[in-house]
Amino acid sequence: MVPSTPIDPPTERFGLLFEAPTRTEVVRLARTAIERREKLVICAVNAPKLVRMRQDVAFRRAILDADLLLPDGMSLVWASRLLRTPLPDRITGIDIMYALLAEGTSHHHATYCLGATERANANAVAAFRDEYPGVRIVGRHHGYFPEADEPRVVEVIAKAAPDILFVAMNTPRKEKFIARWHRELGVPVCLGVGGAFDVASGEKRRAPVVLQRAGLEWTWRMFQHPHSAWPRYVHNNLAFAALLCRELLRPGSYGAALGD
Numbered sequence: 001m002v003p004s005t006p007i008d009p010p011t012e013r014f015g016l017l018f019e020a021p022t023r024t025e026v027v028r029l030a031r032t033a034i035e036r037r038e039k040l041v042i043c044a045v046n047a048p049k050l051v052r053m054r055q056d057v058a059f060r061r062a063i064l065d066a067d068l069l070l071p072d073g074m075s076l077v078w079a080s081r082l083l084r085t086p087l088p089d090r091i092t093g094i095d096i097m098y099a100l101l102a103e104g105t106s107h108h109h110a111t112y113c114l115g116a117t118e119r120a121n122a123n124a125v126a127a128f129r130d131e132y133p134g135v136r137i138v139g140r141h142h143g144y145f146p147e148a149d150e151p152r153v154v155e156v157i158a159k160a161a162p163d164i165l166f167v168a169m170n171t172p173r174k175e176k177f178i179a180r181w182h183r184e185l186g187v188p189v190c191l192g193v194g195g196a197f198d199v200a201s202g203e204k205r206r207a208p209v210v211l212q213r214a215g216l217e218w219t220w221r222m223f224q225h226p227h228s229a230w231p232r233y234v235h236n237n238l239a240f241a242a243l244l245c246r247e248l249l250r251p252g253s254y255g256a257a258l259g260d
Contacts, residue, residue, distance in 0.1 A: 013076075013079070013085060014050050014247060016050075016063070016069055018069050018070070019069060019070060020088050020089075021070075023091065023096065026096055027096075027099050030103070034164070039188060039190075040068060040189045042067070042096065042191045043066035043175060044071075045063065045072060045073075047073050049063065050240060051239040052171065052172060058172075059172040059175060062175040062176045062179035063175060066175075070093075070096070071087045071089075071091065072092045076090070082248070093191060093192060094196040100164055104132060104136070105133065111128075111135055111138065111162055111163065111164045111165075112139045112157050113141075114143060114165060115168030115193070116143055119201070119203075120198050121197055123201035123203070124196075125137050138160040139156065143173075150180075154184050154185055158184060158186055164187065166191055168192075168195065168198075174194070178192060
C-alpha cells in the first residue's frame with residue numbers, strides 16, 4: 001500500500017521498483033498513512049542491500065514486502081543515470097527520520113524508538129525530545145535482544161500504539177523484523193534507520209556534507225573502521241559492478257540497445 005496522492009511512477013531497476021519522491025512527498029505519504037491507519041513500510045535501499053538480496057532469500061522477501069523503496073546511495077543514482085532511467089537523488093533513512101520528527105512537532109505524532117544500545121537509544125530519545133518538543137515519544141527499547149524475545153518486544157510496542165516506529169538495527173535484522181511483525185505491531189509507518197540513533201546520540205559522527213553530496217559517505221565509514229569495513233566494501237563494490245553490468249546487458253535496456 002502506498003497512500004494517494006500518487007507520486008511519479010516508480011522506476012524498475014535491479015528487479016525492484018524504486019520511488020523517487022522528495023522528503024516532503026515522503027512526509028505527506030506518511031501523514032496520510034497515519035490519518036487512515038494504513039500500513040506504510042519505508043525501506044531505503046543501497047548497493048550493499050542489493051548485493052545481499054541475491055544471497056539471502058528471507059531478506060529479499062522483506063525488501064519486496066516494503067511499500068516504499070527509496071534509493072539510499074549515490075551508486076544507485078549514478079547507475080540509474082547510466083541505465084537511462086535516472087533517479088533524481090538519493091534519499092536516506094536518517095534524513096527521512098529527521099523529516100518525520102520535524103513533521104511530528106506540529107502534528108504531535110506518537111513515535112516509538114527501537115534499536116541501538118541502551119545508552120545510545122536513551123541519548124537519542126533525549127536529543128529528539130530536546131530538538132522536536134512537539135513529538136510524542138511513547139516508548140523506546142534497545143536493539144540488543146535475542147530473536148526469542150521479539151514477541152515480547154512487539155507486544156510492548158503494540159501496547160504503546162505509536163504512529164511511527166523507527167528501527168535502528170543493522171541490516172538485515174531491521175528489515176526482517178519489520179517484515180515479520182508489522183501486522184502484529186499495528187503501526188502505520190515503519191522505517192528502518194540503521195545507525196541513526198548512534199548519530200543522534202552523539203556517539204558517532206555522520207560524514208561531512210561535502211562527502212555526502214559527492215556520494216563518498218562510505219569512505220568516511222570505511223576509514224573509521226578500516227579493518228572490518230575495507231573487505232566488506234571491496235566485496236560489495238565488485239558485486240554491485242557485476243549487477244550493473246547484468247542490468248546493462250539485460251534485453252530492452254539502454255546498454256543492450258547500444259550493442260545491437
